[in-house]
Amino acid sequence: MISGDPLSRVLYIDLSRRKYWVEDRRDLFEKYLGGTGVAIELLKEECPKGADPLGPENPIIFAIGPLNGVFPLASKTVAMFKSPHTGNLGESHAGGRSAIAIRMAGYGAIVIKGASDIPVYLSIYNDKVYFRDASALWGIRSSHTVGRIIREREGEAGYRTIMRIGRAGEKLVTFANVVTETYRHFGRLGLGAVFGSKKLKAIVISGKRTLKVSNAKAYREIYDEIYKMAVKTPAMRKYHDLGTPANVVPLNNLGALPTKNLTQARFERYENISGEKLAERFLGRRLACAHCPVGCIHLAALREPYEKEPYFYKTTMISYDYEPIYSLGSMLGIGNPEGMLKLMDVVEIYGLDAMSTGVILAWTTEAYLKGYISEKETMGLKFRWGDCETYLKAVRLIVEQPNDFYGALAKGVEYASSIYGGREFALAYGGNEMPGYHTGPAAHAGFLTGSRHSHLDSAGYSLDEQAYVKKEELTPEKVADYRNTYSTRYNKGGIHKKSSREIRQLT
């Protein structure tokens, strides 16, 4: 580590005792660099065996690494906790300003322990931590409103991150997320419920500093090389032009777009919800995370009239990406982009993981159509593919849990199907609802074996796609020995450019 680098400082916050302190954990940062490695070690130290994920003994760890704040594109924070959704490892990554704010506040990691007896939010300004009463914020319907209130009340706009939970986190929905900077999320595995269990509504972190480098000239040269690669070459084009929704068309062509709870792998109305169509009809603004010139965040501007008042409109900015398009679009048979965007907005307002929510609604639809559940359980809702209005109502019911059925849905598809039946079409791996890549056996092997059950754990979809392009059969041996099967051109986050083009030609 460069001498004087504040990265090794770990901020410990105890919500039970309203206390905070800083420890120098050079031991961890020199051994594991930062990020996931440091976070997992801190989790091992802080999370006792058999801990209740929603008990005060479950810690929340945030960690960043040495490149954050120094080089462009390094804009992610890792959150580590025991997942209330799976009872297993909770690991979730988010961008926004989170990583830069933690770095500029002078920390490499933050450990949050215990639980508060009243709702609080935390404000971290450099060396100071303030415990703020959040009683007045608890129960507010929209996570957007919570963001607006804190934004006005706290200082240092632009230098800060505001992580917050919505109503879903308060209600301990096990797949509630934590929203940061309105459109980025610690999405998967239920960090929002862990916040909720601690009565922790939000965390504001801000700071402003410089970081020393050992060789200024070399630093600038390496910086320029990375910056140019990101901005001036096609390397990141897919992310900044259409963004991850560019995947909709090739995945559909490949028969890899999970549709109607994966009763189909192609969606007849895929074109309506494709990245191309959404950009053409709705793209209203592009955003970037702090210190990342790529700008992959795409906001749709949805203009809606008020039914009862003539010449009165509202325009809502809604973030869309491939996974929410899959889970709240094709998976539910929704080919109407306005309806899909409204559903994404409601999921954002309540602070739910979009992927789990979509898969749960898809399971509910199939279970309803097959007679596993009736209107008695659904409280009168008649689920059918493509019916946005019903899905909008169902999301609210999952959050508020007015009966046992919605209470079960709020624990995920594996739990709900263990009670109501329909396990054979409950699309979860290790308790976590599946991602939107039905590319072949390698993808599913990765979902099953990855610790987060994410398509990014081992990028199996990339193997499937390469096999498809080469017209080869992917045997279990080839999947297991993937490093030797194909070149390890990892292609995390989407279809590889070249194979994507080849798939288009093939189909």
Add this chain to the structure above:
Amino acid sequence: MVKRIAVLDVDKCTGCQSCVFACTRRYGEAGVGKSAIFVRSLGGVERGFIVIVCRACKDPPCAKVCPTGALKPRRGGGVILNSEKCIGCGMCVEACPLGAIFWDEENNKPVVCTHCGYCVNYCPHEVLGLEEVSTG
């Protein structure tokens, strides 16, 4: 010709803050602590961004309130800081209606844009540009 940083099209700004990091990097350091340019949202990123940077006033109010003459008008607009004369009183920060004078906490001195144009090279969307100004 003398130049100034111009915000050409703020609606194209994605809020990546690459310009902010570029400014501190001029000093051979990482981070944002010595930056004379800043980008923040207009009360929520969905509403877009504002870029805060010295606009090179011809008759700069910051220079007028400097009690030690550390800030002198620059040819073509804006100011030049003579750090040795500066006592770190912060009057200039108060005087600038744009909030374009920043503070270097390490040295307890203001940071003011010198219109060098380094940040312009790191704007991926041509929000920023270097514009020629008359010196008459």
